[in-house]
Amino acid sequence: MTALHEPDTADQTLTGNGPLADARTQLREATTLLGYDEGLHQMLATPRREVTVSIPLRRDDGTTELFVGHRVQHNFSRGPAKGGLRYSPDVDLDEVRALAMWMTWKCALLDVPYGGAKGGVRIDPRNYSAAELERVTRRYTSEISPLIGPERDIPAPDIGTDERTMAWLMDTYSVQQGHTVLGVTTGKPISLGGSRGRATATSRGVVHVAIAALLSRGIDPADATASVQGFGKVGRYAARFLAEAGTRVLVVSDQYGAVHAEGGLDIVALEAHVDATGSVVGFAGGEEVPADLVLEAEVDLLVPAAVEGVLRADNADRVKAKVIVEGANGPTTPEADRILAEAGALVVPDILANAGGVIVSYFEWVQANQAYWWSENEVEARLAERMLAAWDSVNAAATRLDVPLRTAATCLAVERVAQAHQLRGLYP
Helix, strand or coil: CEEECCCCCCCCCCCCCCHHHHHHHHHHHHHHHHCCCHHHHHHHHCCCEEEEEEEEEECCCCCEEEEEEEEEECCCCCCCEEEEEEEECCCCHHHHHHHHHHHHHHHHHCCCCCEEEEEEEECCHHHCCHHHHHHHHHHHHHHHHHHCECCCEEEEECCCCCHHHHHHHHHHHHHHHCCCCHHHCCCCCHHHCCCCCCCCHHHHHHHHHHHHHHHHCCCCHHHCEEEEECCCCCHHHHHHHHHHCCCEEEEEEECCEEEECCCCCCHHHHHHHHHHHCCCCCCCCCEEECCCHHHHCCCCEEEECCCCCCECCCCHHHCCCCEEECCCCCCECHHHHHHHHHCCCEEECHHHHCCHHHHHHHHHHHHHHHCCCCCHHHHHHHHHHHHHHHHHHHHHHHHHHCCCHHHHHHHHHHHHHHHHHHHHCCCC
């Protein structure tokens, strides 16, 4: 069963809590500063298309369980939609709407010719076998297949999904089309048209920008200290690359707990421990500490790389880091943003900081469409060039307009999307 939703309009822009309210608040601030009228604001705030699907799963023991999945396509003005697919027990439609909107701004800010999209299935993948997750993925793909494709909407991995998930998605779509379509998804295995450097691209982008942000505050990355919240796709490699740059990572956390070492954690050893046990908890090279310490540690750099809404009005005043670089999407609420700004902290927003993944996803899509693959050095060099150019433009705009980096980044991105919309005009 497939249910098409009438897109939710933005007259609730400043009401409610959660990521969608945060995304709408950020957009309202940007459209006000840009002087856009209410009609244009509503167009930018409202998803272009949404679909909700039911996903029946035949479990390995023969029983049947039903899940709900979503795909939100926020904007197509600058190109096909692009965005991850998330498997999490916390997935809901408003979260997916917010993430799709942020993807629109992220693609525009980095000048990638995409609009924003996002997908999600409300499921805890830790409780299901690989065969069960494959069946969920294939059913979800078959339900949304009329809306996706290399020229329509290109999914990618997110929380709870990986390159194997993308291989299943690509295969299911290809079977329906009658031929192999490598460009329908990114984040695939190398042997199925994936790009070298894609798995670590988001983390590399985070660290490129983190180093630039530290230097802008007169802090030498080789003498800096850091804490990293989350040790998954983004946090794990961000911690590794920070350590390689000479930064001492003092605290790392995951969903089970946190570990701390005064002289800096041995990240290579911590990775081996996590591979063996599934968690940072119990790592012999550090002491177990309360999970909140990762956000409140006495460090130069904080990288929240887990989920949305972890920096809030009730804890932002305890953050001691001078630079916060958002590895996750939406980790800082608007109220926390104001508190951190008043404290003099520099917050590098998600649509800039964690855009490395979508940049290399774009590279993968280009390579798949050309059937020609680049070397890892080419990918890394082009990623660094894009990330640092975006940092320079956002930093310059923030200085020129005398606004925080988030406001500057959102204004630059929204303006590009609005210009594309206005140039294309309205149909009919």
